[in-house]
Amino acid sequence: MPDKDDWRRQGQEAYLLGLTFQRKPYTKYRESWDHDHWDFCGQKLAEFAVDGALHEGYATEDNDRWVCPECFEDFRGEFKWQLQ
């Protein structure tokens, strides 16, 4: 489990606790956005691999929240995430 003062922590327990995730390629949450940022590490996330952006990871069913594979493994136990 990452340290209590891990730099990726930004109060996510307020909205990410106990959610169910699915592994999938990124799809835009809104048509006007061309990219998004992962929760936790804030890396860029895009529909295509541009500028080294990751384009696959773990998302909630409504595609509102995205967690990259590395952060998913690091935080899944602590946040009690389910994998669908």
Ligand SMILES: [Zn+2]
């Ligand atoms: Zn990450």
